[in-house]
Amino acid sequence: MKNSYNPSPQIATNIEPVSRPLTLNKTSFVQRNCRVFQARESWDRLFDEAYRADVEIHTDSHDGVIYGHASILGFASPVFRSMFKKSRTKHQVLIHGVPLEAVRTFIRFLYSSCYEEEQIEEHILSLLVLSHAFVVPQLKRECEYQIEHRLLNVDNVVDVFQLSLLCDAPRLGIFCNRFILKCFDAASTSAGWKAMRASHPHLEKKLIVSLKNENNRRKEMTRKLTERKVYLELYEAMEALVHICRDGCRTIGPQGKMLKEEQEPCRYKVCKGLESLLHHYFGCKLRVPGDCTHCKKMWQLLELHSRICIDSNVCRVPSCRCVSLIFYWIL
Template sequence: MAHSHDETPMVTTTNAPVPPPLPARTTASRAVVMRRRSCCVSVATWDRLFDDAYRADVSIQTSSHDVIYAHSSILGLASPVFRTMFKRQNRSKRLFIVPILGVPSEAVRVFIRFLYSSCYDENQMEEHVLSLLVLSHSYMVPRLKRECEAQLEHKYMNIDNAIDVFQLALLCDAPRLTIMCHRLILKNLKAACLSDGWKAMKESHPILEKELLETAAVEANRQKEKLKRANERKVYVQLYEAMEALVHICRDGCRTIGPHDKAFDKHQEPCKYEACKGLESLVRHFAGCKLRVPGGCVLCKRMWQLLELHSRICIDSNVCRVPLCRNFKDRAKRLKKKDDIKWRLLVRKILRTKSITGAPYFSLAASF
């Protein structure tokens, strides 16, 4: 002890008591521990315990007057509802009597078997999945409830039973399943309205039917607005591409059209601007039309609008090669406030649609 104190300067007390030795583990105790670790009970054993009802102390009464025997210790361990129920019942009788009504007796049997072995048959799950969802929620068995929700979401839910599943999901507090059913119903509203579940819901829960129809109307309006915004965005993108093509034609030239000082090559590469083809014919028409005053020709009027739109998003008219760019900028200063606001709003939407903050030819600051 003195030697250890000399090597450890932090220890100042030299007469500290010696701690007692750890209790020795005998060979027998080690063998017991090893046997416990390697021991396991197979699923077949739990199924046999349920089927044989050996020393069962619970009698489950079903709607069809069938009796299912079970063990209170297993049911109470798997479900807090059963545990509370057994605590409240009088144990003077030999059996606990538990009524489970409102669902098929076979569904009750599948439910109780799951409490024993945490297993189920696939065919039985498909047949009684709705009843199992209700039972798992009522008796607070979250593992089975999650399994039922997953099976309904990925396998068994369709437009014919979507209304029934939707109502049960609301009652059983299954938010994800509720959302999935709601989406399926709104997506196939006409088919859902013709199902038997919808007719039953209309009689028993008319308020829920009204809410579904109102939600469907809101969703339809949202889809219309979405389509409208998509079409507007498409138009704004086309206008921006036309502005790019106009600058390209007036500055660099394209195919056989361009500035007077441009030498064209017949073997030049294809133009990368898709809008050039249509804009080239429009420029040629505008150059040769005798009625190109605003309002005199529909095509010329469109060209006048493109030129004015370009002038409003052009950064510098002093170096711009597009015709009449400066003239339109000066004209914009003399426009009425109402007309000027319309043009500014159009320019802002075009530039924001393309998410431009500093393009080679245009700037978002030009719209203010």
């Protein structure tokens, strides 16, 4: 017998659709990495073998010629592109003032966007200049990062500072400026500093002015921190004085009340010293002539409290109302 019961499907409402979980295919990930590696290897082979190269790059060393492809170099650098537009025949490029290996590392980067650590450490300054001159921002950012985090030292900081101004690298210039100020004695005796003094004396004056401004800024910061510390100590002393006279603490009870035998630990660090000062103030025989330094300190605290007290009529600090009236008539 055929069952005639056919339940109707239940329709869910007010349920947001849930996206399928992301699946990570490890095999495809490895294959993708292999393809990237193979592509970079192919670009390196194209540069090394110079297959159908139509560009010759010469340097001052005359040790060799670097061959390249105008289409690749023009695509990677707008400067190369504008140079190659002038003629469609075999091109020759002259790069002066830079070692041959630095130029080779630079051209290889234009092909594969890769570099070797040893090469960039050895020719970092030359690569910074080349990346700026031929407008290769990716390599320029990498050079700035490597200099800031790994390769900057006392011997080359002055040279890097000058190059940062020439290569329009303001962040690197600020970084070098701060580095020089931190180790000014060592940097000012380096060979780079002497060369800068001979070629760009205005930069030396600029750094000396920066050093003076930095010293003044540190002195001002130290002064403000000292003032802040004094203000915090005075504030805590005022709070502790009101606490002693109003609630009682340790050996001094509140006015008109007995001192509690069991007391909680006081949260004011200056209470102990302030209580000793109060005991001395009320029992000192030299208080009236004004020869006691401890009484002078206590009087200064009472004076300060009376100046900032909101309502001296109900205040329980000793002599608060009297001191307020004295200053009222004086002022």
